Amino acid sequence: MYKNYCNQLEQQKQPQQEKMSDLAELWKKLSGAKYPDECKSLLKQCLTQELFDQLKDKKTSLNGTLADCIRSGAKNLDSGVGLYACDPEAYTTFKPLFDAVIKMYHKVDTINHPKPDFGDxxxxxxxxxxxxxxxxxxxxxxxxxxxxxxxxxxxxxxxxxxxxxxxxxxxxxxxxxxxxxxxxxxxxxxxxxxxxxxxxxxxxxxxxxxxxxxxxxxxxxxxxxxxxxxxxxxxxxxxxxxxxxxxxxxxxxxxxxxxxxxxxxxxxxxxxxx
Incomplete structure (x- = not known):
């Protein structure tokens, strides 16, 4: 049983290491693109080096990473937004990035979304x-x-x-x-x-x-x-x-x-x- 548990941990660790390597390549491509000539997505505008360093090692309880969220935007520099939530927790785990993109997309200074209400x-x-x-x-x-x-x-x-x-x-x-x-x-x-x-x-x-x-x-x-x-x-x-x-x-x-x-x-x- 202990051996199986260790094997599961190792299996989880390997994809995580691959994601970290993947993240470095994605960040290299995104950060290296000139704004706005080569890339003007909201992701490009919001993900600074400081914010990248703050979020790069974080992951959700479902093992979602920053690489999962920015992969499409980094690979497609002509994206309009370029950011995908990897799972529901992405909005809190990577909150500084998602909040910045949401504010810019909706042209608002604060996020105060009302509770859904279909009315009578x-x-x-x-x-x-x-x-x-x-x-x-x-x-x-x-x-x-x-x-x-x-x-x-x-x-x-x-x-x-x-x-x-x-x-x-x-x-x-x-x-x-x-x-x-x-x-x-x-x-x-x-x-x-x-x-x-x-x-x-x-x-x-x-x-x-x-x-x-x-x-x-x-x-x-x-x-x-x-x-x-x-x-x-x-x-x-x-x-x-x-x-x-x-x-x-x-x-x-x-x-x-x-x-x-x-x-x-x-x-x-x-x-x-x-």
């Missing part, structure tokens, strides 16, 4: 915002959500993605009424289903090099899926970039109906993952 959907002051149908073709509202206890793309792995897809499929199976539908797993998907999802503009692909360098397409397409109801007014993307993306949509301008549908899904008991 029985008392919405909006409904169909284009009753004549002359201006709005379709309406869409979407939100991103994350499973508790799992890393984000830079540090995720095949087993975690498979587990998240399974949990999401089980949760979606509890959706009532018009929200009930079917999960389409990208792995092993039939050509017929694939073409239909393409025709519906529902299928997501692995063609973003910045997300790819952040780890977003590792083990593609394993652990990815798309759920939608028969009316095609509600859609879930699983492990595209966020763990989950909920999308409510329909033709016309009835924003009220679209929003209510999204809220009903977001608060549905089966979709509060632990």
């Amino acid at each position: 959907i029985s008392k919405l002051d909006f409904g169909d915002i284009d009753p004549s149908g002359e201006m709005i073709v379709s309406t869409r509202v979407r939100v991103g959500r994350s499973h508790d206890g799992y890393s984000f793309p830079p540090c995720s792995n095949k087993e975690a993605r498979i587990d998240m897809l399974k949990k999401t499929e089980e949760a979606c199976a509890t959706l009532p009424g018009e929200l009930a539908g079917k999960m389409y797993r990208l792995e092993g998907m039939s050509k017929t289903d694939e073409q239909q999802l393409i025709d519906d503009h529902f299928l997501f692909k692995n063609d973003d090099r910045m997300l790819g360098d952040a780890g977003g397409y590792a083990d593609w397409p394993i652990g990815r899926g798309i759920f939608h109801n028969p009316k095609k007014t509600f859609l879930v993307w699983v492990n595209e970039e966020d763990h989950l993306r909920f999308i409510s949509m329909q033709m016309g301008g009835n924003l009220g109906e679209v929003y209510k549908r999204l809220v009903n899904v977001s608060v549905h008991a089966g979709l509060f993952f632990k």
Whole structure:
């Protein structure tokens, strides 16, 4: 038992040493790029030598490192932001960097994000915002959500993605009424289903090099899926970039109906993952 424990520690130590070597190379490329001619990302502007030295040895409880967060931005010097959270703890473990980037992106001096509140959907002051149908073709509202206890793309792995897809499929199976539908797993998907999802503009692909360098397409397409109801007014993307993306949509301008549908899904008991 002690021997197995030591082997596990050694296995964890080796990837960590590799990440430190990787971090040095990433920092060399990022810091060596001239601003703004060669790189003007928010990462480039915010990650100073002093801040790098302060954060380089830190890691999250899920073994996320600074290298995981900056890899894509360092490899793609034309990035706009260049920073990916490796897991939920990245926002606290690497807080000075993430706070600086968030403030610059949103052009604010302080971070004081309000607690999420969907409001009372029985008392919405909006409904169909284009009753004549002359201006709005379709309406869409979407939100991103994350499973508790799992890393984000830079540090995720095949087993975690498979587990998240399974949990999401089980949760979606509890959706009532018009929200009930079917999960389409990208792995092993039939050509017929694939073409239909393409025709519906529902299928997501692995063609973003910045997300790819952040780890977003590792083990593609394993652990990815798309759920939608028969009316095609509600859609879930699983492990595209966020763990989950909920999308409510329909033709016309009835924003009220679209929003209510999204809220009903977001608060549905089966979709509060632990």
